Amino acid sequence: MSSTSGATTSASKPASTRAKPANKGEAAVDWVDGRLGIYTLAKSNLRKIFPDHWSFMLGEICLYSFVIIILTGVYLTLFFKPSMAEVVYHGPYTPLEGIRMSEAYASTMNISFEIRGGLLIRQIHHWAALVFVAAMLVHMMRVFFTGAFRKPREINWVFGFLLLVLGMFDGFFGYSLPDDLLSGTGIRFMEGAILAVPIVGTYIQMFLFGGQFPGTDIVPRFFTIHVLLIPGIMLGLLVAHLILVFYHKHTQWAGPGKTEKNVVGMPLMPVYMAKAGGFFFLVFGVISAISAIATINPIWAYGPYRPDQVSTDAQPDWYMGFSEGLIRVMPGWEISVWGGHTLNLGVMIPLAIFPMVLVAIAVYPFIEGWITGDKREHHILDRPRNAPVRTALGAAWISLYLVLLVGGGNDLFATHFHLSLNSITYFVRVGFFVVPVVVFFITKRWCLGLQRRDKEKVLHGRESGIIKRLPHGEFVEVHTPLAAKDLHTLTAHDQPQPVELPAETDENGVARKAGVLAKTRAKLSEGFYGEGAQIAKPTAEEFREIESGHGHH
């Protein structure tokens, strides 16, 4: 590595201008850099700045639990046999001695009772999956309520949404694999849902199951989907998601010195390398601890699947719970059309609402962007209270989701709260329509109340609790003015005005009729930013006027 050759071949590499690497480490890095060119990549990215807030680490929980799932999943594939061939159990778990079961179930029993650490790994895999989807949902809610999905991050929002949906379905396929009584019931449920699709349902069912339920194809097919197809797509989306996070840079909370054009925080190297690396082990530790403490999916207790058997408490894992709720509360309507073709509305309608619940949240950024007509880039987060309509819509969505979860667990609510199963079902039927509306209005009023409180705080300061008697006998409470930094944070948000309809006549006096779409948009925009949707934040004049007054109010 002479200085002359270095200068001629790659002038951009400062390492090559050195006559001799200082130590072996540098020599090694130099060798790698000469072949991969990582220096420039590292230079531009290792000092990448990330802002600091606990809620920005929710996505990290997703990432790490995904890694844990992959690591433990690989271990499980070494021992799992995705086969429906029938075997008779003769293993260490005597309560199933001599019982007929599929090889899939038998090998899961083998993993749980004979493979060293198998049960712990299985439980880590399953608990991490529950935590993974839960963390994705909470991460998505964080992004939603802070408005972090706005331009330029809409595409990344969709990537994240796809990861959530794929995660849900991969979870479903995963817990269907052991072929235990619960999972078999779940597959039977899915088969029923497919059959309820008009015209193509029976064909899809036949293609998927390779014949009548349950057949022998479904477990091997689910296995391929579960370990290969969906995780592959997810891995690609995950990388794209992270690249976009790097490319867009991270959003940040409003504060002094924080603008739409900068990121205030700490560099990836060394601060976040250490923090994120440490956090990975903390996540792994917490999930492992839970897996060592609590059982998940005790397949030995469920027993092997047989289509003539079923257990109560046959619910899906929580993330599919809202679909269970939809189906449980739907009246069992059935109609006959075109001379004897049955339309099973009791299953078909829930099946249609199920994706709509999800899609509603996926397309929200585009709807909000269209309504508000906001084309600017946003890197400063909204406090949820400063976007009352968005916050209320999000809360309404969550309430809908929770109502459906109650419907999905109606039997457990009935037994544990000593209620009638029927009453809960009726409540959910009404609540499906009513609760989100009520929650919307309450949340919106709540946000407006908080905005008023902020305004009050900016103009009058914090209540100090000190009561002062003035010379003329009046009692007043002393208010402490806020620090300049707090004043900035409380007033940094902008308050857009509603989109106005174009003038009824154009500059030549010709009548110009606004279309239905434009009118709807103006109405919605009024709802978002109009009179009743935000409290005008204090202006500098108001503040000065009050400051110049008596010092109390």
Place this chain on the structure above:
Amino acid sequence: MKKLSARRRHPLAALVVLLLALAATGGLYAAFAPAEKAQADTSAQSLAIDEGKKLFAVGCSSCHGLNGQGSSDGPSLVGVGSAAVDFQVGTGRMPAQQPGAQVPSKKNIYSQTQIDQMAAFVASLGPGPVIPTEEQYTATDANAVAKGGELFRTNCAQCHNFAGQGGALTKGKYAPSLDGVDPKHIYEAMQTGPQNMPSFPDTTMPEEQKKQIVAFVRHTTNDEPNPGGLALGSLGPVTEGLFGWIFGLGALIAVAIWVAAHTTKAKKS
């Protein structure tokens, strides 16, 4: 034989044949019909029946009538058998505290002798299932738990849950948890079908299978150490989801807050 054949066209021949046929059917039925388990009225038993009748008059007759004939508030007890009394009173369900969707089990206030006396009285009203002996509900088969498990998943789990933890039925009714239920009572419940439970008489479920189910229930609710750690109530994915959210994600968010709070910060002046 000639005499008989000569009179076969007698006007009364048809009547005679009919009578013979009826006598044969009745006789055959009497010979082969399952013997009803009506108890012989020994003197010790009639004493118990008298005592039982007194107890019945105090504790049960307000709903079931003085002679167990039933009323608008309670069903007739004719033919329910001593096993039903032993189950209902022994688990504290009867006397009922109040009418409702289902009568819950509570503390039993009668001694076993008193229960036996009431059972004797009710059994005297009409034949029905009898209180089982210990051999009847104690399995001797080495593999009874596994066989019982299969039977349980086929016949019981749809209401009582895979681990006997109970489950909801319509309109406030429920299948109770089988935790800590006496094997005798499990057997009696299957035999008599109390409240909303269907009955499984020996004709549909032989005694041997009942024994196996009892063995499985005892095993799954009492003896089994859970291999995976806390069973979380053995209620399936609902409690798992709740646990995962609270202790899984909850703990991780707490950790995230802790990590975010501990960072390299510029020293405050």
